[in-house]
Each structure stands twice: as structure tokens, then as C-alpha cells.
Amino acid sequence: MDPRVWIEKQRRLLACEENPVVKPWGGKIPMGLVFPNTYSVGMANLGFQLVYSMLNREQDVVCERIFWDPSEGFQPFSLETQQPLGHFEILAFSIPFENDYPRVPQMLGMAGIPLDSQKRLPPHPMVWVGGVTASLNPEPIAPFVDLFAIGEAEALLPELLQKYRFCKQQRASKKQCLEEMSSIPGVYVPSLYRVTYDKRGLIKSFRPVGAAPEKVKRRVASNLELEVPRSFVLGPSSEFESMVLVEIGRGCPRRCFFCAAGHLFHPVRHRSLDSLRRTIKEALKLREKIGLVSSSVCDHPELEGICKEVFSQGGKISVSSLRLDRLEDQLLESLVQSGHKTLSLAPEAGSQRLRDVIGKGIREDQILEAVNKILSAGIARLRLYFMVGLPTETRQDVEQTVELVKKLLHLGRKLTRGKGLERITLSVNPFVPKPWTPFQWHAFEDTSELKSRIQLIQRRLRPERRVQVLHEPPKWARIQSLLARGDRRIAMVLSLVAGGETWEKALKEVNLNPDFYLHRPRGPEELFPWDFIDQGYSKELLWGIYQKALARGSQN
Ligand code: SF4
Known part of the structure; x- marks a missing residue:
């Protein structure tokens, strides 16, 4: 142009x-x-x-x-x-x-x-x-x-x-x-x-x-009540142009072992309804709908009050993803009232064994119960997030992702007298080990193996007309993994890539082996490039959690 x-x-x-x-x-x-x-x-x-x-x-x-x-x-x-x-x-x-x-x-x-x-x-x-x-x-x-x-x-x-x-x-x-x-x-x-x-x-x-x-x-705001981040500027063709996003809290108490957001944004802070009232009023002057933003919307102690406040001022609400073991009827009702047609849930793994290994803390009966509630509330489309390449994952775990989706389809048919869920969109993404999580020591899975696990899910769910499987290409996840745990030598590669070189050629030119960053096993004594940051929690604590997670994986 x-x-x-x-x-x-x-x-x-x-x-x-x-x-x-x-x-x-x-x-x-x-x-x-x-x-x-x-x-x-x-x-x-x-x-x-x-x-x-x-x-x-x-x-x-x-x-x-x-x-x-x-x-x-x-x-x-x-x-x-x-x-x-x-x-x-x-x-x-x-x-x-x-x-x-x-x-x-x-x-x-x-x-x-x-x-x-x-x-x-x-x-x-x-x-x-x-x-x-x-x-x-x-x-x-x-x-x-x-x-x-x-x-x-x-x-x-x-x-x-x-x-x-x-x-x-x-x-x-x-x-x-x-x-x-x-x-x-x-x-x-x-x-x-x-x-x-x-x-x-x-x-x-x-x-x-x-x-x-x-x-x-790492600096943490001492008082989140003073300032409420929201979409101050609204523009056409922005991803959420039909709503004003409002941050109602920061951090998540769950700390799933793979999740950087769960570890980074601590302590967990929820904005009080009192501090949100003015923002809600201002936001509703701009748009009819408010997108509630937080790593853990469902954990907000005043969520019901927030929804009521929005409705009392003639507004609607939207949330991006929900914790499936905290789905209150009131929240579902508010979402239906706001015109929500799809809900996003993140089981992350299909088998109970693997969900336990990654510290997700949800059981299969809770997943089924959540979908039961969602369907009963009148929402018939689901978006489900899963990962492949998680620590200790086997083909059987991936098979169980397929089985779980089939169970949900069956449940949908049972609850709606044969009509069933309108659509399940599966978002299947390769697991990328992130710094400052217990899995920061773990190797990134081989891309051909990731590809074949994604293909397994696609193949097995192909006969299900109402299921769509989306995924991030493993080769992109590989680059993300390289960058997530890279050191400052990676900057030389980035300079060459910026000049139009391919990743593989750039790595070769500066004599860096990608396997060193991606697939190498790391020990507890290794000094990481990010260890100079004081996050307020220790590496020893993370290592202990990692070891327990691996041990749990080998027991089951
Ligand atoms: S519940 Fe979600 S946001 Fe919270 S730690 Fe787990 S994955 Fe992260």
C-alpha cells in the first residue's frame, strides 16, 4: 500500500x-x-x-x-x-x-x-x-x-x-x-x-x-480502587467494538501450573462494587454492553452485585471465559439476558490424570455439570480450550479429550431431547512452558508429535458435524517457546529475522541450536535469564510443585 x-x-x-x-x-x-x-x-x-x-x-x-x-x-x-x-x-x-x-x-x-x-x-x-x-x-x-x-x-x-x-x-x-x-x-x-x-x-x-x-x-499497584482500567478510546474494527471493557479484578487464586497469568498477577485483587459504580455509569454512556475483564471473573466476591448494577442502569454484560466450577445460576441468567449465545470454558486436558498433573483442579463431573447448567440456561454453543504437549501427556490423554467432547455432545442431546448442542468449537493449542510457572523447567514437545496429536483430535471428531476444531500451528508455538525462555543471544536472531532471514537460517548464522532452548531438560540449579526478577515467590517453591506434578503423573 x-x-x-x-x-x-x-x-x-x-x-x-x-x-x-x-x-x-x-x-x-x-x-x-x-x-x-x-x-x-x-x-x-x-x-x-x-x-x-x-x-x-x-x-x-x-x-x-x-x-x-x-x-x-x-x-x-x-x-x-x-x-x-x-x-x-x-x-x-x-x-x-x-x-x-x-x-x-x-x-x-x-x-x-x-x-x-x-x-x-x-x-x-x-x-x-x-x-x-x-x-x-x-x-x-x-x-x-x-x-x-x-x-x-x-x-x-x-x-x-x-x-x-x-x-x-x-x-x-x-x-x-x-x-x-x-x-x-x-x-x-x-x-x-x-x-x-x-x-x-x-x-x-x-x-x-x-x-x-x-x-x-516487580512492582504491584498498592490500591487498584484509585483507577479502573477500561476502554477509554473506542474505535471501529477493534476486537470488542460493541462493548466497553472494564477490569473488575486482577490475578487468579488458582495458579494452575502452566498458567503465567495465574502466577504473575499476584496478589489477587478484586475491585469493589463501590469503586466500579462510576466506571459502569460512564461506560454505559458509550455502549450498551460491558465486557467484564479479570483472570478470574467468577471468583469476584461481588459479581452478582456488579451484574445487578449494570442491569439496573439498563446495560448488558459479557465475559470472555468462565471458570466452570464456579458457574452460578445468577451469572448464567445475566449472560442469557445480555444475549450471550456462546460460552467459553477451559478444561485444558481431556483426562482427569492430566488435569491433576497440571493443577487445573476440576473434575469431569464438574465439567458435565457446568455444561448441564449452561444448556439449561438456554446457551447452546460452547467454545472449549484444550492443550496438547502437556507434561506427562500420552496418546491416551489425547484420546480422552475426544471422549470428553463426545460425552458433552451426548449430554447435550439428552438434555434437549435430541436437539443437542448447536456447536462446540474446540481451540486446541500446543503447550508452551512459561517462565515463573512450575513448568518453566519442562521441555517443549516436538512439533511433529504436536501435529500428530492435533490431527488425532481432528480425525476422531470429523464425523461430528457440530464440532469444529481450531488450532494454533505447532511451528508458531515453537517460535513462541523459543522466545518465552530465550536469553539475550536470541536478539541476534531477531535482528536477522527483522532483516528478512528465515528463523532456521538466522539461528544457524549466529550458531544457536534451537533444541538448546526448546527440548533440553533443565535442572533445578540452572540459572535462567529471568532469574534477576524478584516476583515475590521463590524458584524452590516452583521446583517443588513441578516435581510433585511429575510424580503425580507417573503414579496414575
Ligand atoms: S484458572 Fe485460568 S487464569 Fe486462573 S490460573 Fe488457571 S488457567 Fe490461569
Whole structure:
């Protein structure tokens, strides 16, 4: 596409948005808030929306959004005033998924900005990175980044800005400024750390130079009641354009052993109904429907009150996924009243043995009971999430996924006198071991084996007309796995991939064996690239849980 046509398209998009912030630049700190994915994905991210709102509330900051779709084939521009990346003083990337890591060097490269953070001096922008991936494992993109904000924006952003202003007033050099900023708890400046490797390629040491702290503590907002993240800007063609998303809580008490969100967002915090009332009122002025967002919507102690509040103001509710052992009739009724036709549940594994190994904590009778309730409430379409390649998984476990789906179909027919469930959509995704979970030591399954397990499910369910099986290609999961547990040497691969090289050739060129990152067994003593983060819980605890999970898997 011709960039001029694209810019015109951006202007039209902006004109259709509700509540964008377009500020004059004069005398302000221009910050480009970058979501390295498409507009539709970025606008559905409440962390991104929150940071946009927080930054633009600052008198001396002008913050513009930058999205990017690589298929467009040219450098990205900001949405608000169509500025290229190089015109900003700070580029703040918000990265929720590791799969978007390759886009950091791609975007910088296309904008003519040096990739190496140490060679990038003013007037080139500083590059900051926040979001979930920064708190999990920032190392694969460490050489491109000046600083990572580890933790929650509410806690970190005001301090970061304050320190940055101070450095500007003092006319500090970039190096001095980064040293200053590294004193803020939660700020990780990768150039202030040296990593050495042993002969086997394992990390031998990971040490700060100068005054940078040895461990970087993940920051947690002390009071979530003060600010309620929601879709501040609403736009056409965003993933949830028909509703306003509102975060009602953060964290999940279950801590399933595979789940990064369950481990990362702690402590579990639920926003009180009192603090949500005003947001609900404001949101309903914009849209009729409110999307309730939390890792554990069903665990919210005031969920019933929240639903009632929305209904009393003439609104409707929506939720993305529900915990199937906490399906209250009241919630189902509210969802039906709101026009929900499909519900999403996540059994994750078909066999009880495997659900126990991964710490899912739900029994088959609870799954059947949940579907019973859903059908009785009048919802006849289900979306079910499963994984393949889980620790200790066998072909029999995969077969049992098929059996479980068949049981649900049978139950549907029984409960509806032969009419049955209208549709079951199975989302079957390869398991990717994530840092900061008990499975961070576990090897990623071979892609051909993953493929054959997915094919087994597809083949066995093909005769069922009402079942659709969707899946993420194992080769993408393989890249995600490489990035999830990669170290800073992976950045060399990312630079080559950004220049158009294939992954395999890039890995070969820099002499890195992908099996080292993907399939190698790891021991308890291994120093991980993300061990410098202080998450508030110990590696020993995770190792203990992992060992118990494996032992449970071999008992049954
Ligand atoms: S219940 Fe869901 S969000 Fe909570 S830890 Fe388990 S998988 Fe994660």
C-alpha cells in the first residue's frame, strides 16, 4: 500500500474513534505508545488503554498510539498525527505476547532507528518496554531496549516520568539518565548488566555493573480502587467494538501450573462494587454492553452485585471465559439476558490424570455439570480450550479429550431431547512452558508429535458435524517457546529475522541450536535469564510443585 493512502486511512479511522486524545506537541515530551500488532488487537488490550490514558493526563506529555501490521510493508506512523517513530522522544512499547518480540527490531529498523540501545543516542528516541512479557522474560529483546518497566503501570509510570523529567532538567546524558532510572524499583536497564556463559552455553553469571540492583522487584499497584482500567478510546474494527471493557479484578487464586497469568498477577485483587459504580455509569454512556475483564471473573466476591448494577442502569454484560466450577445460576441468567449465545470454558486436558498433573483442579463431573447448567440456561454453543504437549501427556490423554467432547455432545442431546448442542468449537493449542510457572523447567514437545496429536483430535471428531476444531500451528508455538525462555543471544536472531532471514537460517548464522532452548531438560540449579526478577515467590517453591506434578503423573 502507498504510505499516503495508509495515512489517509489512519485519518479516517481517527475521525471514527470516540475519545482519542490529540494534543499539540509544543514544549511537551512526545511519547509514542507502541503496540507491535494490529489496531484491532491493541485496542482490546486494557493495559495499553490504561497507559495511553495515564500518559495523556500529564500536562507535559503528548502520547500518540502506534500500531503495526507488517503486511503493509512500510514503516509505522502514529495514529493521532501520523508521525514516524523517529520523531518521538520516547517509544514506549506495550508487549503482551512473546510472539510480538520480532516486531520490535522490525519496527525500529524500518524507521531507521539503530537497534543496538547503546549505539542509539539522541535525537533517536529512548525505547521503553512494559507489558506482561517484560515481567516474564525481557531478555530476548534486551539489546534493543533502554529500559523495561517490570510490574504494573499504576505503580511504576508516575515515578518513571518524574525521574525522566528530573534527568531532562539536569541535562543528563542518556547513560546518566538510565543509571538514575535504574534506581527506581521495578526498572530494569539491560545495558547495566553483564551476562557470561559457560562452555555448554548455560548462563554462568548475570551481574549488574555499577549501582544497578542485583534483583529487580516487580512492582504491584498498592490500591487498584484509585483507577479502573477500561476502554477509554473506542474505535471501529477493534476486537470488542460493541462493548466497553472494564477490569473488575486482577490475578487468579488458582495458579494452575502452566498458567503465567495465574502466577504473575499476584496478589489477587478484586475491585469493589463501590469503586466500579462510576466506571459502569460512564461506560454505559458509550455502549450498551460491558465486557467484564479479570483472570478470574467468577471468583469476584461481588459479581452478582456488579451484574445487578449494570442491569439496573439498563446495560448488558459479557465475559470472555468462565471458570466452570464456579458457574452460578445468577451469572448464567445475566449472560442469557445480555444475549450471550456462546460460552467459553477451559478444561485444558481431556483426562482427569492430566488435569491433576497440571493443577487445573476440576473434575469431569464438574465439567458435565457446568455444561448441564449452561444448556439449561438456554446457551447452546460452547467454545472449549484444550492443550496438547502437556507434561506427562500420552496418546491416551489425547484420546480422552475426544471422549470428553463426545460425552458433552451426548449430554447435550439428552438434555434437549435430541436437539443437542448447536456447536462446540474446540481451540486446541500446543503447550508452551512459561517462565515463573512450575513448568518453566519442562521441555517443549516436538512439533511433529504436536501435529500428530492435533490431527488425532481432528480425525476422531470429523464425523461430528457440530464440532469444529481450531488450532494454533505447532511451528508458531515453537517460535513462541523459543522466545518465552530465550536469553539475550536470541536478539541476534531477531535482528536477522527483522532483516528478512528465515528463523532456521538466522539461528544457524549466529550458531544457536534451537533444541538448546526448546527440548533440553533443565535442572533445578540452572540459572535462567529471568532469574534477576524478584516476583515475590521463590524458584524452590516452583521446583517443588513441578516435581510433585511429575510424580503425580507417573503414579496414575
Ligand atoms: S484458572 Fe485460568 S487464569 Fe486462573 S490460573 Fe488457571 S488457567 Fe490461569
